[in-house]
Amino acid sequence: MDFVEHVAKAQLRAHAISVPDGQVVDANNREIHITGPVAVKAQVPAGGRGKAGGVILTHDAPAAVDQLLGSKLGEHTVAEVLIETRVNIATELYLSVATDGALGSPVLMFSPSGGVDVESSADEISQLQLKIDVQPGLDELVEFLSASGCPTPVEEVAGVANKLYTCYLATDAELVEINPLVITEEGEVVAVDGKLSVDDSARTRQPELAEIAADPPATFLEAKAAENDLRFIELEGNVGVLANGAGLTMTTMDAIAHHGGSPANFLEIGGDSYTLAVPALELVLANPNVKSLVVNFCGAFARCDVMTGGVIEAWKTLKPSIPVFFSIHGTGMDEARAMVRAELDIEPFEAMDDAIASAVQAASASRQSTEGQIQATESTN
Numbered sequence: 001m002d003f004v005e006h007v008a009k010a011q012l013r014a015h016a017i018s019v020p021d022g023q024v025v026d027a028n029n030r031e032i033h034i035t036g037p038v039a040v041k042a043q044v045p046a047g048g049r050g051k052a053g054g055v056i057l058t059h060d061a062p063a064a065v066d067q068l069l070g071s072k073l074g075e076h077t078v079a080e081v082l083i084e085t086r087v088n089i090a091t092e093l094y095l096s097v098a099t100d101g102a103l104g105s106p107v108l109m110f111s112p113s114g115g116v117d118v119e120s121s122a123d124e125i126s127q128l129q130l131k132i133d134v135q136p137g138l139d140e141l142v143e144f145l146s147a148s149g150c151p152t153p154v155e156e157v158a159g160v161a162n163k164l165y166t167c168y169l170a171t172d173a174e175l176v177e178i179n180p181l182v183i184t185e186e187g188e189v190v191a192v193d194g195k196l197s198v199d200d201s202a203r204t205r206q207p208e209l210a211e212i213a214a215d216p217p218a219t220f221l222e223a224k225a226a227e228n229d230l231r232f233i234e235l236e237g238n239v240g241v242l243a244n245g246a247g248l249t250m251t252t253m254d255a256i257a258h259h260g261g262s263p264a265n266f267l268e269i270g271g272d273s274y275t276l277a278v279p280a281l282e283l284v285l286a287n288p289n290v291k292s293l294v295v296n297f298c299g300a301f302a303r304c305d306v307m308t309g310g311v312i313e314a315w316k317t318l319k320p321s322i323p324v325f326f327s328i329h330g331t332g333m334d335e336a337r338a339m340v341r342a343e344l345d346i347e348p349f350e351a352m353d354d355a356i357a358s359a360v361q362a363a364s365a366s367r368q369s370t371e372g373q374i375q376a377t378e379s380t381n
């Protein structure tokens, strides 16, 4: 789950990290009560706003709000704007706590040169990491920060790092980032930006955050899938996957990879696939990369013949031109296999592995033949 800046900053504030005074406005509530020099900031769940024109330093907040509200920043439309009392920046630092999957631990990352040119993935930052397995002591933090080139007041920055770690734990975060963490001309340490990314599996533990999480940017097909209550994720490969249940779908994807292929999608249709077969198949086929299709059903309570019936109907409606490879096992499999033979004139595979291997082969053969065509076209020119 990702969040916009003002949500991240509310979490920072709740953990006693100092953030500028601010207010959020949107199309329905544009009344501004902050005066003086302000930073007016587009609230989209993406970084790099400073460079993209999404952060305006001004005395004229209403004009900046007019400019930003409803505008496009990358793939996001700006629906909310944060207006903050401007901070007089002396130094911009970078500070974050992130889950490091390879280390199996949270790490604290710091750079003495934060700001718009620093991304969390930057090499210079990865040099300045502290693995933290337990709540770090202030002495340990001061030592790390001093060794990493942190300017005075180091103790204050260490205090923020300590609170940031607490915030990371409390929100089940994968990343809490302050860039820039600013030392003001008055010598105070203030979080001028905030970014929060929370583990998706923590939804039930974090219901309030789940409620206000930013919608992940979906592809056109993914958005269409959501309308049909289908869980669909577009992938890079060329072997389409239609299977009942998330587990079997992932097994199918693994087996495709095992045979040297690459799946074109994740699509969870579950037991009521017979009612969803047409939109499901439409989605899989709408991806122009798909060169072959595996239909993998494993019947239990959901009967194979019912699910297969749905797919056959969909197949006849959509009349795809790609080859399809069936693996059908479990409840109702004999009826289902007979239907595939009778209606589509296709022989289902006895073993799942063979169906998947054949689909991978067909996809790669089709790729080679299109490459051949392209070469042939080029050579005639």
Ligand code: GDP
Binding pocket: 038, 039, 041, 046, 047, 048, 049, 050, 051, 055, 057, 084, 085, 086, 087, 088, 089, 092, 115, 116, 179, 180, 192, 193, 194
């Ligand atoms: P990002 O580009 O999406 O990461 O947005 P930030 O919130 O980090 O803002 C980008 C840059 O604008 C910061 O790195 C600062 O240099 C500058 N900025 C933001 N707020 C203020 C402020 O209150 N005062 C000053 N002087 N600069 C600011």
Ligand code: MN
Binding pocket: 048, 115, 116, 179, 180, 193, 194
């Ligand atoms: Mn930033």
